[in-house]
Amino acid sequence: MRASERMARQPLVPSDRARFYRNNFDAIRLAMALLVVFSHSYALRLGDEAAEPVSIATNGHYNAGNIGVWVFFIVSGFLIAHSHERASSLASYAVKRIRRIYPGYLVATSVCAFVVTPLFAPPGFVPTIAEAFRTLGANLLLANHFPLPHLFAANPIPAVNGALWSIKFEALCYVGVALLGILALSMRRWTVPLLYVVVVAIWCWLDLTGRKPGGPRLVYDVIGWPYLWFQVLPNFLAGMIAYLHRDHIPRSTALLVVGLAAAMLAFHLGGRGPTGIVAAHVLAPPALAYLVFWFAFHPGIDLSGAARYGDFSYGTYLYAFVIQQMLVATTDLPFPLFVLASMALALAAGVASWWLVERNFLDHGRKPAEHRPERKEAPALP
Template identity: 25%
Template sequence: MASKQRLTELDALRGLAALAVVLYHYFYRYDALYGHPGLAVDWAYAGRFGVHLFFIISGFVIFWTLNRVERPVDFVISRVSRLYPVYWFAVALTYCVVSVMGLPGREVDSVAALANLLMFHQWFGIPHVDGVYWTLTVELMFYVWMFGLFLFGLLKQAERIFMVVMVADVVVRLSGSDMPPFLNQLLILPYLPMFTAGICFYNIWQGLQTNAAYRTLLLCAVILGINHSVSQFALMLLIMLSFWLAVIRGALGFLTWRPLVFLGTISYSLYLVHQNLGYVVIQLFYGQDWPAVAGMITAMVLSLLIASLMTYGIEQPVLRWVRQRYPRRPFSPQTSER
């Protein structure tokens, strides 16, 4: 079993991923939507790949969790209690603030807001209360596939099964065709290499089928290279290398810095509330002719404050309540789950 330090580093990586996504949205994405006159934003583009780091972490943690559960209902309770309560609060808060303050092109009606509470509303063509929720649909689809493998006793074959799916997708692409959009979403093909990489890292971390895991990691890298530009591919390789150095080798000790670990603790809540609420704050500063950077700093501080209140006021109390009433619920030791 790996040391506590390495698992702390895993939490810190989650915090860095959240921070990267926030910077991407406040600088690069906001500029694309509404404009940041005279402000350099291109440097923040790389932050969008924080989502890919989240997917690697999910592959690692979900595979870890399923290897520890005794009954299928254990996993369901684990996921629902972790994801939904704080998400429902984020949906309600974001909908109310955007409805009152306004945010051009990002408002939704009350029916859509209620449908957002499902978390898989995207499958019905219902708009998001906050655009960041698209990744939750991807995550849920990954959970469904992993849960299915668990039910049929195929969990240990996950690497091979996903490898077959990825190779089939590449063959179709190289033949000049594309997977149907529905199948592309159902199989989460654009992101499957990252989830699979997380599973491989778990097996390497545990010393299980290490050679096979490294071969699958190489395949994941090749597929990423086929599907992305050179610069995007380089960023994804850097993310995978960083994960390997931090979790497998324990070579990034600076990640145990408390502020980074704290960011990891509140990362899920921060991810849920930072975008549209932050945009509202930034637009308010622009409307008053105040410095845009000051608006982004204010948005960041406000998002961190709200995320902290959500984590310690909703997420963690709910988990403690579930622990007390459902002692068999699987919790990954020494690291939070998303």
């Protein structure tokens, strides 16, 4: 049998345990964290992402930041479904998720609130003890509260750390997986795809009619901006579908090429009108998800050692936005140097976050997968 025929008969997600754990997810997450930094460089330095290459390539439908965050949720949907299925109890699942997402997030928000804010605050700003407790309390609930929400008022975008919105959505997706856990596996196999179809249909309807549902402040504090759920949830569900139906999804480079080509044609031939919106929303998430798992489990690409010294993707994402804001406020670097400095400093912050905070809340820190594959966990990134 020819190699091409053997490849065609392989499942997209390998059934062999060793190959399943010898994946490229760590490399993918770190690349996506840096891709978000790249995209935010345009927004935070130039004011928008219209000139960003991915935005141009997709005819303005999506940008590199969208793609990076979507991939985070695709990978998370897959690995969290796996984690939940293997958890010995709901309590065990919850503890692992909290230990992975909370410590790094709380330290990052505290640094923004109690280090960055005093350094860049206008003259006369004196935070009170009461404000400090309100800030800590809000951040415990993933509300991303800072004493001065528009601290960088002179920057093109004044937010302190605008990337943290996705952490709440990620945490609530974990809750959703736990709630779905009460269903039998056979029911989940079809409930999740049905939910995916419903969410994408509503997303298309919202964008076709120009609706972006919001709600009272309490709604935002509890579940985030409701409209964003229709962008985020399809990707998390796509990851779950890939896991739940892993035995039936074939590996096919031809299928990947067709899916990506169809998405690109939809971006440009459909334009920004109704046809383009529907086609982009229907085609882009599954094509992107298929690309992620095609690469993550590619038999000829082995980047499984990408996190041998630590998983730096979460910390890179947590600190990149505020680092870029500080660079905009204090320097006038040429744009290419601004992008490189942003990536380098964000990655350095990711290294520090891993070694000083995150690894201390896991089971003796991250160890290479070949030594203990049964412990391999996904970080809690958006």
